[in-house]
Amino acid sequence: MGTPVFSWNLLYDFQLMWSYPFMVNAFRAGAIVAVVAGAVGWFMVLRRQTFAGHTLSVVAFPGAALATLAGFSLSLGYFGFCVAAGLVLALMRRGREPGGSEESAATGVVQAFLLACGYLFMALYKGLLEGPQALLFGSFLGITSGQVATLAVAGLAVLLALTVLGRPLLFASVDPQVAAARGVPVRALSVTFLVLLGVATAEAAQITGALLVFALMVLPAATAQVLTARPGLSLLLTVVLGFAVTWAGLVAAFYWPYPLGFFVTSFAFGLFLLAHVARSTARALERRRDASGAALAGGAA
Amino acid sequence: MNPVVAAEPQHNAEQQDPASAPLPESGAGADLETSGQAAPVLRLRGAAVRVGGRTLWSGVDLEVRAGEFVAVLGPNGVGKSTLVKVLLGIVPAAEGEIRVLGRRPGEAGSRVGYLPQRRSFDPDLRIRGVDVVRMGLDGDRWGVPLPWSRNRREQEQRVDEVIELVGASAYAHRPIGQCSGGEQQRLLIAQALVRRPEVLLLDEPLDSLDLPNQSAVAALIGRICHRENVAVVMVAHDVNPILHHLDRVVYIAEGGAVCGPPSEVVNSETLTRLYRTPVEVLSTQDGRLVVVGQPEAPAVHTDRHTGHHHHGHGDRRAG
Numbered sequence: 001m002g003t004p005v006f007s008w009n010l011l012y013d014f015q016l017m018w019s020y021p022f023m024v025n026a027f028r029a030g031a032i033v034a035v036v037a038g039a040v041g042w043f044m045v046l047r048r049q050t051f052a053g054h055t056l057s058v059v060a061f062p063g064a065a066l067a068t069l070a071g072f073s074l075s076l077g078y079f080g081f082c083v084a085a086g087l088v089l090a091l092m093r094r095g096r097e098p099g100g101s102e103e104s105a106a107t108g109v110v111q112a113f114l115l116a117c118g119y120l121f122m123a124l125y126k127g128l129l130e131g132p133q134a135l136l137f138g139s140f141l142g143i144t145s146g147q148v149a150t151l152a153v154a155g156l157a158v159l160l161a162l163t164v165l166g167r168p169l170l171f172a173s174v175d176p177q178v179a180a181a182r183g184v185p186v187r188a189l190s191v192t193f194l195v196l197l198g199v200a201t202a203e204a205a206q207i208t209g210a211l212l213v214f215a216l217m218v219l220p221a222a223t224a225q226v227l228t229a230r231p232g233l234s235l236l237l238t239v240v241l242g243f244a245v246t247w248a249g250l251v252a253a254f255y256w257p258y259p260l261g262f263f264v265t266s267f268a269f270g271l272f273l274l275a276h277v278a279r280s281t282a283r284a285l286e287r288r289r290d291a292s293g294a295a296l297a298g299g300a301a
Numbered sequence: 302m303n304p305v306v307a308a309e310p311q312h313n314a315e316q317q318d319p320a321s322a323p324l325p326e327s328g329a330g331a332d333l334e335t336s337g338q339a340a341p342v343l344r345l346r347g348a349a350v351r352v353g354g355r356t357l358w359s360g361v362d363l364e365v366r367a368g369e370f371v372a373v374l375g376p377n378g379v380g381k382s383t384l385v386k387v388l389l390g391i392v393p394a395a396e397g398e399i400r401v402l403g404r405r406p407g408e409a410g411s412r413v414g415y416l417p418q419r420r421s422f423d424p425d426l427r428i429r430g431v432d433v434v435r436m437g438l439d440g441d442r443w444g445v446p447l448p449w450s451r452n453r454r455e456q457e458q459r460v461d462e463v464i465e466l467v468g469a470s471a472y473a474h475r476p477i478g479q480c481s482g483g484e485q486q487r488l489l490i491a492q493a494l495v496r497r498p499e500v501l502l503l504d505e506p507l508d509s510l511d512l513p514n515q516s517a518v519a520a521l522i523g524r525i526c527h528r529e530n531v532a533v534v535m536v537a538h539d540v541n542p543i544l545h546h547l548d549r550v551v552y553i554a555e556g557g558a559v560c561g562p563p564s565e566v567v568n569s570e571t572l573t574r575l576y577r578t579p580v581e582v583l584s585t586q587d588g589r590l591v592v593v594g595q596p597e598a599p600a601v602h603t604d605r606h607t608g609h610h611h612h613g614h615g616d617r618r619a620g
Contacts, residue, residue, distance in 0.1 A: 046426075046427075163444070163445055165443065166444075166445060167439070167440055167441075167445070167446070168440065168441055168442070170440065171436045171440030171441060174422075174426070174428055174436065175433065175436060175440075175492075177417040178416075178417060178436075178437070178492065178493075179436075179440065179441065180391075181389055181391070181415045181417070182411075182437075182440070182441045183410075184440070225427040226427070229427045229428060229429045229432075229476040230429065230432070231428060231432055234427065
């Protein structure tokens with residue numbers, strides 16, 4: 001393609017981008033991944049399992065690399081490895097306090113080993129691929145309709161599971177002891193959540209690359225939780241923010257010659273900073289209002 | 302005339318007692334409603350518990366009626382929390398008969414409210430107090446609540462009502478991690494109360510609170526107990542903040558236990574008999590009780606930092 005120029009006329013820009021089938025697929029895949037990763041990421045941030053999420057995302061890399069080397073489907077590599085790793089994490093957490101979110105050093109050891117395995121697989125595969133870079137930092141080129149369909153099916157399954165499990169999962173995340181006493185299957189939920197986290201990570205890794213999964217899993221959720229403490233609203237905001245940064249990232253990556261992962265992560269990070277600024281400003285204003293209110297009351301008295 | 306009328310219900314009650322005593326299986330809840338004081342809400346007979354092959358306590362007999370406030374006292378690691386877990390059905394009893402609201406432990410569902418030991422929420426946790434209370438109401442349900450359902454308003458009303466009852470309205474809409482220890486404890490009591498339980502099991506609810514908050518929360522629990530007619534069983538580290546609200550205490554030590562009114566249990570003779578070693582209970586000028594000379598870490602004392610550590614370990618072993 002030539003060098004398209006961003007016109008600031010969004011309608012025209014989208015018409016241009018969507019005239020390329022690969023861009024249509026990229027936007028579709030981005031939308032699915034943003035929603036799924038946002039929703040699962042919101043629970044992950046609340047449960048303080050970001051290290052588990054990071055481990056799963058790192059595992060996505062050897063999964064994809066092995067798929068490339070052995071010549072089986074890339075999706076199978078991503079989903080297979082991430083879900084298996086989720087189960088392994090669940091197994092390693094067995095016998096700990098329900099809801100305890102600390103991961104052992106063993107998790108870190110396995111993570112480092114798998115990352116090294118991924119690098120080996122890439123080295124063994126001497127083909128003319130983009131190399132480890134696309135797998136680690138993401139790419140939106142060449143997403144097929146078949147891949148989009150796989151993402152949609154897996155994403156729908158995750159969202160359905162979250163709809164059914166959401167309330168007890170929230171209870172078990174915030175207050176595991178009372179939830180257990182109330183008959184919520186805290187351990188089973190914890191295992192199920194790690195599997196869901198595996199699927200969501202595998203999805204996100206296909207867009208942002210294994211190392212930048214957090215752009216979609218953590219940043220929107222963390223931003224939303226800064227802005228509001230209402231669970232429903234915060235979850236909705238997470239999904240909207242994730243969707244917005246992904247699409248904005250795709251637009252930017254189409255028009256400017258820099259990688260998608262960089263754009264998505266920077267936009268998400270920018271919003272995170274803005275949210276913090278907004279909150280501290282709101283607090284400062286409130287404090288000043290309180291102070292002046294007190295001064296007025298003092299003056300009246 | 303009057304004495305005859307007055308004697309009548311008493312006579313009835315006497316007749317009912319032997320009849321209802323041996324019936325453990327069913328109808329205790331109904332008995333409670335028809336004959337008021339007749340059926341105990343909690344009943345332990347010859348109860349014993351073993352954890353990891355070690356008998357923590359045995360031969361515990363206890364009856365608690367509606368509206369009674371009972372404290373479980375004793376040194377660290379003796380199995381006080383385990384008693385609460387037995388009543389919840391989380392830990393099985395090794396011996397004896399245990400009835401909670403006329404059923405086996407763990408079967409009374411939402412009629413039993415539970416406040417576990419010392420939870421403090423992470424300061425960054427961005428969930429409001431009102432949401433935490435709400436979880437006590439319907440957090441264990443699967444699926445998503447429909448925003449237009451008719452129950453929703455009723456449920457919101459119930460949550461507001463119970464928050465009002467514990468006096469937490471002013472901060473219930475703040476993120477719970479930003480509330481103080483005393484504020485969090487009140488919200489958690491509201492969470493335990495939100496389904497209108499008939500029994501409230503509290504595990505060290507005053508631990509980690511400063512002295513003014515200890516007495517305020519103790520008074521709140523006493524008020525809920527007597528005014529709402531909820532039976533309260535509370536594991537306590539220190540009897541003093543709750544002493545004036547208590548109806549009965551269970552003192553566990555050295556594998557055994559004594560139950561009775563506080564003045565009959567927390568005294569030198571009873572504790573000396575229980576520990577089989579000289580123990581002295583001193584009364585300070587302002588009416589506080591101090592237990593001196595008991596083996597292991599002192600249970601009724603003010604040095605709660607070292608005590609807490611011990612307790613944590615003992616509890617893990619126990620639970």
